Amino acid sequence: MPFYDHEIDLVILTHPHADHYVGLTALLNRYKVDRLLWNGVKGMAPDYQPFQAAVDKKHVVRVVDDHKISFDFGDGVHLTTIYPNRKLGAGETADPNVTSIISRLEYGSNSVLLTGDTSEAVEQGLVASHLIRPDTVLKVAHHGSKTGTDAGFLATDQPKFAVISVGRNNRYGHPAPETLLRLKGIQIYRTDKDGTVEFSSKAGVPFSVKAHALHD
Ligand SMILES: [Zn+2]
16 A cells, blocks of 8 residues: 555454564554454453554454454455354364454455465365355465365365465474465465565456565
8 A cells, every 4th residue: 555545444353363463553553444353352462462452442343243244345345254154162262273254355356365374174164165266366374384275175266366474484384385285376476585465456457466575
């Protein structure tokens, strides 16, 4: 977004892990955020408190009910949540990754599937529930970890582009070689190598991708 724009329509905290909410704390304090979507699961670490304090000042929409939530951004742009589509049980919140909000952003014939840090089991469940269909872009689950990006899920999602949000030289070894192997044949962008990745979809203009490579 341009530097002079200080308003964000919607921010999603997919699940309460520090690598997702710490950056959002600064963003919430610096920008005017209209709505914040989260799954109702609270973080347990001390650094969650500054995030909670920033959230308390905002209008918060929570995905906890037994129905999907849709946002209409105007001009034909919609975002719909597909997981969780019911209140999460106590046992399920033990691993925050599997509580990740999964949503689809749609505009015309293009769509982006946002998967948070979800697992193969959740991906398989979504396929079985017929909630996965071909998407233009897949935001690869869990920084490319081997615990996500199920082969059957990929065969159903059939993304043209896959983007992996991952730190350079991270200590977890993300993305996993086996996940990269499963993504073979799909055009992959990685934030550790390609920097900020920008997807553009405009009426009458071909879908485009721009990578703002990092400079050392
Ligand atoms: Zn993460």
